[in-house]
Amino acid sequence: MEKIRGRVWRFGHDVDTDVIIPARYLNTSDPKELAKHCMEDARPDFAKKVRPGDIIVAGKNFGCGSSREHAPIAIKAAGVACVVAESFARIFYRNAFNTGLLILESPEAAREIEEGHEVEIDPEAGIIKDLTTGKTYKCQPIPPFMRELLKDGGLIPHIKKKYQQMRLEEEAS
Amino acid sequence: MKRAMTLAEKILATKAGLTSVEPGQLIDVPVDLALANDITAPITIKIFREAGIPKVWDREKIVLVMDHFTPNKDIASAEQVRLCREFAKEQGLIHYYEGGNCGIEHVLLPEEGLVVPGDIVVGADSHTCTYGALGAFATGVGSTDLAATWITGRTWFRVPETIKFVYRGKLRPWVTGKDLILYTIGDIGVDGALYKAMEFSGEVIRRLSMAERFTMANMAIEAGGKVGLIEPDKKTLNFVRRHSQRPPLVLKADRKAQYLEVREYDCSKIEPQVAFPHLPSNTKPISEVGHIDIDQVVIGSCTNGRIEDLALAAKILKGRKVNPNVRAIIIPGSPRVYREALRKKYIEVFLEAGAIVSPPTCGPCLGGHMGILAKGERAVSTTNRNFVGRMGHPESEVYLASPAVAAASAVLGRIASPEELGL
Numbered sequence: 001m002e003k004i005r006g007r008v009w010r011f012g013h014d015v016d017t018d019v020i021i022p023a024r025y026l027n028t029s030d031p032k033e034l035a036k037h038c039m040e041d042a043r044p045d046f047a048k049k050v051r052p053g054d055i056i057v058a059g060k061n062f063g064c065g066s067s068r069e070h071a072p073i074a075i076k077a078a079g080v081a082c083v084v085a086e087s088f089a090r091i092f093y094r095n096a097f098n099t100g101l102l103i104l105e106s107p108e109a110a111r112e113i114e115e116g117h118e119v120e121i122d123p124e125a126g127i128i129k130d131l132t133t134g135k136t137y138k139c140q141p142i143p144p145f146m147r148e149l150l151k152d153g154g155l156i157p158h159i160k161k162k163y164q165q166m167r168l169e170e171e172a173s
Numbered sequence: 174m175k176r177a178m179t180l181a182e183k184i185l186a187t188k189a190g191l192t193s194v195e196p197g198q199l200i201d202v203p204v205d206l207a208l209a210n211d212i213t214a215p216i217t218i219k220i221f222r223e224a225g226i227p228k229v230w231d232r233e234k235i236v237l238v239m240d241h242f243t244p245n246k247d248i249a250s251a252e253q254v255r256l257c258r259e260f261a262k263e264q265g266l267i268h269y270y271e272g273g274n275c276g277i278e279h280v281l282l283p284e285e286g287l288v289v290p291g292d293i294v295v296g297a298d299s300h301t302c303t304y305g306a307l308g309a310f311a312t313g314v315g316s317t318d319l320a321a322t323w324i325t326g327r328t329w330f331r332v333p334e335t336i337k338f339v340y341r342g343k344l345r346p347w348v349t350g351k352d353l354i355l356y357t358i359g360d361i362g363v364d365g366a367l368y369k370a371m372e373f374s375g376e377v378i379r380r381l382s383m384a385e386r387f388t389m390a391n392m393a394i395e396a397g398g399k400v401g402l403i404e405p406d407k408k409t410l411n412f413v414r415r416h417s418q419r420p421p422l423v424l425k426a427d428r429k430a431q432y433l434e435v436r437e438y439d440c441s442k443i444e445p446q447v448a449f450p451h452l453p454s455n456t457k458p459i460s461e462v463g464h465i466d467i468d469q470v471v472i473g474s475c476t477n478g479r480i481e482d483l484a485l486a487a488k489i490l491k492g493r494k495v496n497p498n499v500r501a502i503i504i505p506g507s508p509r510v511y512r513e514a515l516r517k518k519y520i521e522v523f524l525e526a527g528a529i530v531s532p533p534t535c536g537p538c539l540g541g542h543m544g545i546l547a548k549g550e551r552a553v554s555t556t557n558r559n560f561v562g563r564m565g566h567p568e569s570e571v572y573l574a575s576p577a578v579a580a581a582s583a584v585l586g587r588i589a590s591p592e593e594l595g596l
Contacts, residue, residue, distance in 0.1 A: 087367060095315035156223070
C-alpha cells in the first residue's frame, strides 16, 4: 500500500452515518452523488472544500448508526484517503474494508492531531506522522483476516476466489 | 472439558459445528436468512451482478422488504424499488415485500414466521438485531457483506465478548421495555457495547411482552452492540408456534458462562425515560425533563410499531384530543398490525383524537418522508435514533420515548408523562 499525505479535517466523537450521508440522499447509490452531500449536516462546506488525499481525524465510535454502505462510499468518493479515529462502530468497520476505504485506529493520534495539520500515513507499517508537529504515532495493526481481504482486493474478489474453488471441487467430485 | 458459553457463543458454536468458541475467534457460519431493504438492496444487487454469479445461494432464504421510502417518495426511490422487483423476479425470490403485503421489516419478519430461535440472520439494516428477542443471532451488515452471503450462504464473525444485563424488581407504572433499553443506553453510552453481544435477562425481562422484548433487542445497536439476545422461554415459543412452521433451536447460556461484565438494574427505581437530542444515550427520567413544547409526535417504527405499542397509545388517546399545535403521526408497523388495530378500534380512537394514521413505512424515522421536521421543530418519537438531521432539518430535534410518553405528549403539546393526564 502506498503512503498517503494530506490535510486533516477534524470531527468529534460518535460521528453517525446520518451525518456522514443523510438519509434524504439515499434514493441513489451513485458514489458521485453521495460524495456531494458527505458530512453535510456537520460541516456544510466539507464536500466542496475537501481535496483528494485529505484525511479525516475523529474521536470514538466513528460511523455509528445505520448499516448503510453509502457512508464509506461517500467518504471515499469525496476524495478522503483515510479515516483515523479512536474507535469505529462495528458495521462501519466491516463496510470500510469491504468498500476499500482505509481506516486506522489510533487513540493517541486521534486525540492529538489538529485541524489543518499536514499528515503522512504509512498504512503498511502502521505509522501516522503529523508533519506539522513532527510527532509520530503508531496505530493498531490491521487484523490478519482484514489484511487478507485487502490483499485479494476486497471481500467480493475474495469470495469469488473461494466460489471458484468450490465449483472446481464440486466438478472434481 | 467443554467451555461454559454465553448465549451468543452457544449459538455461534452450534451453527459453526464446533464444540465451543471463545471471544476473539474468527468463525465461518451458515446463514439462515439474509435481509435487505429498498435502500441497501440496490447496492447489494449491483455488487452481486459485478461478481458475475448467475444465481443466489437459496431463493427461499433471501428477503427483500421495500419499506424505507414506501410508498415511493420520488422518482429515484421508485427506480431503486423497480431494480429490486426485477431482481426478485429474475431470481425467483419467495420473500419479496412491496405494496399491500409490505410492513416495516423488523415488525414483519417475526410475524411472517421467517425467524426462529437459534437462527443466524444477517441484514443490510442495522436494526436486524431486533430478532435477538427470539434468541436468534441476528446482526446488521453492509451491502457487500450481504452480497457475499447471497453468493455463499455463509458469513464470517469474530466471536464477541458478552455483557450481561440483569433487570430485577417491579416496574413502575408506564415504564416499558423502551424505557429499560433507553435507561441502559444512557447508562453505558452509545459505544458501551461496541463489538459486544448484549444479553438481557432477569425476572423483569421474563415478564415483558414479546413486543417489548423486540423493542429492547432492536436498540442494542444504539449502544454499539453486535447482537441483543434474550433466552427463549415459554412466551417466545408460543409466539414462534403461532407464526412459524419451522422448528426452533432453543439454546441457553451456561450457568458458568464468562461475561465481560454483568450489570444489574433495580427497575423499581427506573422512571419513563426520554433521550434528548442528539444521541440515544442522552437520557433523562421524565420527572427531570422540564417544559419542552413540541410540534410533532411519531408513534411507530421497527422499535415501537407493534399492536401492543398502538394499544398503549390508544389507551391514552381514547376520549382525548391531540393538542392543536401538534401533528401526531401513528404508523402501524405492518398490514397485520394495521388490521388488528382496525378490529380493536384503535384506528377510530386515533382519528377521533385528531391523529394522522400512516401506512406501514419507515418514513419519518430516518427523515425519508411522511413527517419531516422544519428548522427548529421538535418531535417526540418512539423511534430509535435522534441524531442531527435524523427526521429532517439539521436544526430540528428528536426526543426518543415510549408510546405512552409520546401519546401523553401529543395531548399536552409538550413532553409529558401519562400521569399528568391523571392516568
